[in-house]
Amino acid sequence: MSAADRHHVVADLGGTTLRIGRIAARGGRVEAVRRTATDGIGRHGLLPARALQDRVVRQLARELAEYLDSPAGRGASAVGVSFAGPLTKDGVVRAGPTLWGGEADPLHIGDLLSARLGLPVLVANDITAAAWRYAETEPEPFCLITISSGIGSKVFRHGEVLVDDDGHGGELGHWRVDPAEDAVPCECGGRGHLGALASGRGILQAARRAASADPGAFARSALGPPAGHRAEDISNEVLAGAVRAGDPLATETLRRSLRPLASAVNCLFTAIGIRRYLFIGGFALAVGDPFVSLLGDELVRLGCFGLDAGEARAMVALGAADDDHCLIGMGRMLDRHSAPVLEESV
Incomplete structure (x- = not known):
């Protein structure tokens, strides 16, 4: 496959909606987006956090596998997932308040998905991903804040999102x-x-x-x-x-x-x-x-x-009047991490 034909499959796992789409490598708009209600606390709020975590992860893996097997997703070079919660530098999910509520086991979701899908998987915090959508158009440092199921934020300054290795910040x-x-x-x-x-x-x-x-x-x-x-x-x-x-x-x-x-x-x-404070969500x-x-x-x-x-x-x-912030930003993060092997990142 030529570089011009390469594409990624990108997903945005939010507290209310799971979105999955296709984006061309090295830029382009998101296409063939599928949306489904997230199978977490918003739908099953009375279940224990660990049970909700299992539901959400199973749903994400299932929906990604089905998308990758569809005409839109077939042949993808990599998968990117933006996640509504804090992650460590090594890609370990520390919490999912709008997804499963209270405490549940830490989760290396990138490893789980890569093993299931057979492709390199890059996982990022959702607002970290979304910030990369605006990195090229905002000349000054900015803070991106989402007002949706919950509130998330990230400060983008001098080419990086300010967050520590354990996922604190934002x-x-x-x-x-x-x-x-x-x-x-x-x-x-x-x-x-x-x-x-x-x-x-x-x-x-x-x-x-x-x-x-x-x-x-x-x-x-x-x-x-x-x-x-x-x-x-x-x-x-x-x-x-x-x-x-x-x-x-x-x-x-x-x-x-x-x-x-x-x-x-x-x-x-x-x-x-x-x-500069940009509001999305x-x-x-x-x-x-x-x-x-x-x-x-x-x-x-x-x-x-x-x-x-x-x-x-x-x-x-x-911000832009659409719900593609995390998908577009995730595509740009995948482009930045293009290599024989992708590593999980916050």
């Missing part, structure tokens, strides 16, 4: 912002974490609580009719649509949920001077411009040391 969603003993629980088992409050799942729960607490406002809200006027039936799609429409209850719920996220951005800026992109507008409001309210209001607002922006 887990902004597990920064504890509410120290109360009865704070909202996080899927990792902790309480009061940023991801429990400001992720897509966290904001949805906040909207349901707000609707239940104020039935009158809910009755007047654009959230009501699509949910059958049942607070428990509000969905992320309904919530995002109501915010875009300027609904007061939905907008105020989002504003309150974004306050700890604004604090996190302000802390990163003050600590390390990063002035299903929920942030579904809300669209109101997401960064409200977040900018909160940054201005907090005050960013040394910046005026316009400069504070200019720090935040949305």
Whole structure:
């Protein structure tokens, strides 16, 4: 096979959706993407973490094998998997909060998949992979933050993602912002974490609580009719649509949920001077411009040391309006690691 004909199969294992597609080596767009619901905590939340881990890994291996046997995947030179959780430098998965919740055994998922698929497999944290999509288009250091099932982040600076060999770093969603003993629980088992409050799942729960607490406002809200006027039936799609429409209850719920996220951005800026924050993830992109507008409001309210209001607002922006960030970034990581043998990497 000529270099021009080489292609990779890339997968993005998220807390809500597993995506698998094909991407040409040395650039190109993602093609023939298959999407399926992740068989983890989002579907079987009552199962123990180890049982959920087994389900997720079996599903990933099965779906990749089927894709590689299809016309789209046949002949792939390598497989890349972006994973929603921290990994060590050696490719060991340390946790999967949005996939299987609490503690489970460490997992060398690259070795398991390579043995099953018969191809070299590169595994990376999902936001590490996604950051490589923007590495060529962002001239200055930046922080990429996803707002989806959970919250993940990575700082990209001078050609590298800042993370240590044990996978620490970039887990902004597990920064504890509410120290109360009865704070909202996080899927990792902790309480009061940023991801429990400001992720897509966290904001949805906040909207349901707000609707239940104020039935009158809910009755007047654009959230009501699509949910059958049942607070428990509000969905992320309904919530995002109501915010875009300027609904007061939905907008105020989002504003309150974004306050700890604004604090996190302000802390990163003050600590390390990063002035570019790109937001991706299903929920942030579904809300669209109101997401960064409200977040900018909160940054201005907090005050960013040394910046005026316009400069504070200019720090935040949305990423590309698709769900291919991790797939494209994973393709670029595979290109960077092209060699007779690929090694697993964070």
